[in-house]
Amino acid sequence: MHIAEGVLSAPVLIGGATVAIAGTAIGLKKIEYQDMPKIAVLSSAFFVASLIHIPVGPTSAHLILNGLCGIILGWASFPALLLGLFLQAVLFQFGGLTALGVNTATMATSAVFCFLFFKGLLKSPNKLLNFAGGFLSGFAGVFIAGLLVALSLSLSGEVFIPVAKMIVIVHIPVMIIEGILTGFVILFLHRVKPELLGFFHQ
Amino acid sequence: MKIKKFIFLFLIPCIILGHKINIFATVEGNKIYTQSYASDGGKIKGGTIEVYDKAGNKILTGITDSLGEFSFNIPKKDDLKIVVIGGMGHRAETIISAQDLPEIDNPKLEKTQFKPKKESVQSPVITNVEIDTIVIKRLIEDAFDRKFHSVIKLIAEQKKERVRFTDIIGGIGYIFGIIGIFAYFMGKKKNV
Numbered sequence: 001m002h003i004a005e006g007v008l009s010a011p012v013l014i015g016g017a018t019v020a021i022a023g024t025a026i027g028l029k030k031i032e033y034q035d036m037p038k039i040a041v042l043s044s045a046f047f048v049a050s051l052i053h054i055p056v057g058p059t060s061a062h063l064i065l066n067g068l069c070g071i072i073l074g075w076a077s078f079p080a081l082l083l084g085l086f087l088q089a090v091l092f093q094f095g096g097l098t099a100l101g102v103n104t105a106t107m108a109t110s111a112v113f114c115f116l117f118f119k120g121l122l123k124s125p126n127k128l129l130n131f132a133g134g135f136l137s138g139f140a141g142v143f144i145a146g147l148l149v150a151l152s153l154s155l156s157g158e159v160f161i162p163v164a165k166m167i168v169i170v171h172i173p174v175m176i177i178e179g180i181l182t183g184f185v186i187l188f189l190h191r192v193k194p195e196l197l198g199f200f201h202q
Numbered sequence: 203m204k205i206k207k208f209i210f211l212f213l214i215p216c217i218i219l220g221h222k223i224n225i226f227a228t229v230e231g232n233k234i235y236t237q238s239y240a241s242d243g244g245k246i247k248g249g250t251i252e253v254y255d256k257a258g259n260k261i262l263t264g265i266t267d268s269l270g271e272f273s274f275n276i277p278k279k280d281d282l283k284i285v286v287i288g289g290m291g292h293r294a295e296t297i298i299s300a301q302d303l304p305e306i307d308n309p310k311l312e313k314t315q316f317k318p319k320k321e322s323v324q325s326p327v328i329t330n331v332e333i334d335t336i337v338i339k340r341l342i343e344d345a346f347d348r349k350f351h352s353v354i355k356l357i358a359e360q361k362k363e364r365v366r367f368t369d370i371i372g373g374i375g376y377i378f379g380i381i382g383i384f385a386y387f388m389g390k391k392k393n394v
Contacts, residue, residue: 002222004222004223004292005293031388033388033392036382036388037385040377040381040382043381044373044377047373048370051370083380083381088373092222093222094222095222
């Protein structure tokens with residue numbers, strides 16, 4: 001999911017950076033003082049999740065957890081993921097620094113999408129619907145991010161359909177695992193710490 | 203169904219899912235050997251290798267084999283940029299500077315290797331010795347290259363950049379620190 005240095009063309013890099021800056025600005029505006037610890041924890045979780053590899057056939061894919069960040073943090077996912085991605089780029093060279101904007105845009109946009117579309121399910125008193133909301137967030141977070149990565153690659157010369165297909169196919173296990181994981185996290189938080197899911201004051 | 207999907211995955215030529223790929227190149231004799239691998243140690247099969255000269259002209263391209271390796275004869279003595287493209291936004295590059303490359307030998311030398319001894323019966327002794335030194339030097343170099351190939355591969359294997367535990371912990375520390383600073387200033391504003 002991380003796009004490396006020197007792959008994308010300049011207009012795509014600039015476009016991605018613009019989206020990332022706009023999203024981060026909105027995110028920072030919406031952050032309240034009491035949200036800070038939550039953002040720190042989820043930013044760290046995102047930072048570490050990329051190191052967890054799931055074997056897929058001959059190679060492996062890694063967790064992303066942007067759906068989980070999205071559903072809990074909402075628009076604050078932009079600054080949270082930006083920070084996580086920046087440190088991943090600096091410490092592990094995952095994704096180029098020049099591509100930081102694009103990487104933030106692809107992962108955080110899909111995170112915010114999950115938040116906007118599935119937050120309704122989390123408010124429901126029905127546990128099954130809560131789980132479904134979590135599952136869909138985890139699943140769609142990876143799926144949409146994959147499509148956005150394919151889109152940015154196709155804008156830099158690759159053909160969209162085959163790239164998108166390949167990215168989505170190899171991420172199917174990750175989508176399912178993240179879906180289940182996010183579903184259970186949501187159920188757990190509902191039981192023990194419902195106020196963590198209370199980013200709905202926006 | 204599941205098995206089918208797995209087989210299908212095996213057939214996709216180059217899937218690289220570590221978030222980072224690396225390329226390691228060494229000069230051995232007249233050849234450059236490259237090894238490409240993902241950050242989790244997986245080999246990059248079927249990745250595209252592109253070699254550029256100092257002026258940025260593409261000199262040659264190739265495909266890595268099942269071990270993620272690709273080797274080619276040194277095309278010219280120049281700063282060579284070797285790029286590996288793994289698809290899905292993965293790319294890495296390395297540069298071999300001109301001073302690390304040997305002078306490009308003329309290929310004729312190879313063919314004349316063992317002939318001079320008999321042909322040079324009439325020629326002065328000095329020439330004979332001269333040619334012999336060249337041949338011997340060449341043979342020794344070849345033998346060294348063969349012997350050291352495995353050693354160099356081993357070094358390449360160990361140089362693989364993997365994620366370090368200290369970096370992970372450090373990164374988490376940075377995140378909490380940076381957000382802590384934000385929180386500090388937000389709290390200050392709130393109190394005023």
